[in-house]
Structures are given as structure tokens and as C-alpha cells.
Amino acid sequence: MQIYKVGGAVRDRLLHRHISEIDWVVVGASAEQMLELGYRPVGADFPVFLHPQSGEEYALARTERKSGHGYGGFTFFASPEITLEEDLIRRDLTVNAMAEDAQGILIDPYGGQHDLDAKLLRHVSPAFAEDPLRVMRVARFAARYAPLGFRVADETMGLMHELSESGELTALTPERSWKEISRALMEPRPDVFIQVLRECGALQVLLPEVDTLFGIPQPAAHHPEIDTGEHVLSVLRQCAEHQQPLTVRWACLLHDVGKGLTSETEWPRHIAHEVKGLKLIRAINQRCKAPKDCQELALQVGEFHTHSHRALELKASTLLKLLQSFDVFRRPQRFEEFIAACEMDARGRLGLEQRPYPQADYLRAAMHAARAVAVQPLLAQGFKGAELGEALNRERLNVLTAFKADHAAPPSQH
Numbered sequence: 001m002q003i004y005k006v007g008g009a010v011r012d013r014l015l016h017r018h019i020s021e022i023d024w025v026v027v028g029a030s031a032e033q034m035l036e037l038g039y040r041p042v043g044a045d046f047p048v049f050l051h052p053q054s055g056e057e058y059a060l061a062r063t064e065r066k067s068g069h070g071y072g073g074f075t076f077f078a079s080p081e082i083t084l085e086e087d088l089i090r091r092d093l094t095v096n097a098m099a100e101d102a103q104g105i106l107i108d109p110y111g112g113q114h115d116l117d118a119k120l121l122r123h124v125s126p127a128f129a130e131d132p133l134r135v136m137r138v139a140r141f142a143a144r145y146a147p148l149g150f151r152v153a154d155e156t157m158g159l160m161h162e163l164s165e166s167g168e169l170t171a172l173t174p175e176r177s178w179k180e181i182s183r184a185l186m187e188p189r190p191d192v193f194i195q196v197l198r199e200c201g202a203l204q205v206l207l208p209e210v211d212t213l214f215g216i217p218q219p220a221a222h223h224p225e226i227d228t229g230e231h232v233l234s235v236l237r238q239c240a241e242h243q244q245p246l247t248v249r250w251a252c253l254l255h256d257v258g259k260g261l262t263s264e265t266e267w268p269r270h271i272a273h274e275v276k277g278l279k280l281i282r283a284i285n286q287r288c289k290a291p292k293d294c295q296e297l298a299l300q301v302g303e304f305h306t307h308s309h310r311a312l313e314l315k316a317s318t319l320l321k322l323l324q325s326f327d328v329f330r331r332p333q334r335f336e337e338f339i340a341a342c343e344m345d346a347r348g349r350l351g352l353e354q355r356p357y358p359q360a361d362y363l364r365a366a367m368h369a370a371r372a373v374a375v376q377p378l379l380a381q382g383f384k385g386a387e388l389g390e391a392l393n394r395e396r397l398n399v400l401t402a403f404k405a406d407h408a409a410p411p412s413q414h
Helices: 008-014 031-036 084-088 112-118 126-130 133-148 154-166 174-185 190-199 202-206 228-241 246-254 257-261 273-288 292-309 316-325 332-347 358-371 376-380 385-405
Strands: 002-006 023-027 040-042 048-050 057-060 062-066 074-078
Touching: 002 008, 002 084, 008 112, 023 084, 031 040, 031 048, 031 057, 062 084, 126 154, 133 154, 133 174, 133 190, 133 202, 154 190, 154 202, 174 190, 174 246, 174 273, 190 202, 190 228, 190 246, 228 246, 228 332, 246 273, 246 292, 246 332, 257 273, 273 292, 292 316, 292 332, 292 358, 316 358, 316 385, 332 358, 358 385, 376 385
Parallel strands: 023 057
Antiparallel strands: 002 023, 040 048, 048 057, 062 074
């Protein structure tokens, strides 16, 4: 029985990166032996066990065979006779198919060290094309390691393209797809994730509403980058640079999908794209089974992001309606995320990445002013029920009117 450290822990040690978790492979052992040693089994599909002390995962060496469609269409076979090399060859990328023995000696049968040095994400074997999930995984790794100069190998991109055209991507469950999308959006270069998916044809299958945006022009006065798809990529880069949470990144990815519905005769203008895009955002949210907080923010950013850009020009009554639509009196955090997404949108324009966004502080101050209106004096005056709500709105409107008078509105930046 031999135990080897495998996969990401080996890769990241060689890259001098932080190691978050360690996976182990056990060669020459049976499930019965693992149980006798005190390991606890995990799940029913894979021969994986938890170490009795550390709780880390130890998997018996196994092979796999394609037996159906999609990510789950595989039959696994574990046996004490299976070698480490046989276990490693079923993995996706050469950089993930390395191992270390107990003495820390590297075992690298498929050239992972060479590909690390060459900064290549390359598949281990032709069996790569049997698992559609690997298209998304490779794009996610590309997003993670792009700052180090990594790229997807041409031959691997070719297999990813074949997978995208095969129809296999449609067999992925929404839950599994969302797991990859959400993790990729939180990588250092989420824009690279979208770029790689687009290059291999997977974006057209997974997020066609986003794929459509590439090649659609916008007014150069507001968008020097012109192309709507390129703008979305820039916004995602800003999200990563400013370490925005997943909710903001998801909203930013979808905020302009309505521009894909604009008739070519109206280009480069996109009148009412905010409202037009809502049905697309709802469809994407549902198809991807995004969490509720991501869904809600995506819809609100889609509908109101131009309100934010024109915040200093909004009437006090419109400003109040905006605050009410976000329920800032009970949930101010969601409005903060909305402001963040809009600022990323404003900064995601060619040459304007460092431009100030005074709308953020303005909206934040307006929210605080409206939230500061006290209910107690109105109760003391005898207001209650619906009348109390109306009186509260009047007071908030008065406060916002005074607030707006104190802030002269400069020309719009959008």
C-alpha cells in the first residue's frame, strides 16, 4: 500500500502558490483495508475515504470508462492492481496529473512539470473529450493562472471546440455548471474564463445571451471600447481588481444583455436596453439556478444601472423610488452592492478605468439621508397604518429634495 499526494497540491507547490487542500491517492489497497485502518467512507459513487485524524480525502487508485452522456456518464473501477500512472492518466490536465511520494519525490508521467514551465494548460489524454465539464474547468484554470502567463494549449482548445459542438455541454446539470461558473467568476481573471469559453464555442451554448454581445457597437462617446462584449470583459476585470463579491460579478456579467436585443438599425444606441434585458436575465438566472441573492442583484443592476450613472441628475422623487426599489430602509447592503456593480460598469471602459465615480458617494449619502428620517415624531403626531407610510414617504422626499439642492449636478458621465 502506497500513498501519494496528487493534483492541485503538487501543482501549486511547484508554482509556489498557497495550497488550500491536499488530495491523496492510495495504490495497492482495497476498500476493506481502508475501513480496517479507521478511514471513513464518503458517498457511494467513488472509493473515497476520510483520514481518521486529519479528515483529508484519500481516494483509491481507479480507472474510469465513458458509459453515458454528460459529466456523470462514467463507470469507475477501483482495485489494488491499478497503478498510479493509470489513475493519473484519467485526469484532465497534465499540470493536475502529477504526484509526490512520501519522500517528496515528484512523479510526473505525462509532462506536467514541462507544461508548468511552458505555462501551458494541456490535456493528459484523448479521454479529455469524454467529459464536457472539462471545458468549463479548463476555462476556470485559465482564469486562475492567466496572471502567471498561462494559456490553453492549441490541441486542447481543439478538443474543447469539439466538445462544444457535440451537444455534450447541454447534458451538464445546472448545479454543476453553476459551481464552475461561480468559482471561475471569483478567479483573478474572470474575463479570461469568458474569453476561453467563447473561443472554443462553449459560451454560445452555455450563455448565448452574453456571447451575442460581442460585435455589437455602443456609442464611442460613452464607450471608447465600442464593442459591448469587450466592455463586459473589462467590467469583469474591474470586479476582480476591486475584489468584488460573487453577487456583484454575476450582476456585472449580465448587466448589458438587453443590448443584444437592439435592432441593428438602431445601433450604436440601445434605447431601453435596461428593461428589455430583464427577461433575458430572468431566463439566465433560472437556467443556471443562480442563488437568490445573485438573481436579485442581477435584475436590479440590469434595470437601474443607468439610474446610477445619472444619479446626480435624478429628481428627488426618482431618487426616492430608486431607494425604495432596493428596500434600503431594511436591506442597505444590497444597495451597496448595486453601487459597487455600477462603479465597475463605469470603470470598465477603455481609458476610463481610473476615472472618479462621484455617483457612488452621492447615492450612498442619499441613502443615509433618507434612512435618517425618524418614525417616532410621526407616531407622536398620531399617524398610523397607511397614513404613517405616506407621511414617512413625504418626509423622506423632503429630505431628499433638500439633499439634492445641496449637491449641484455636473454633466452626466454616461
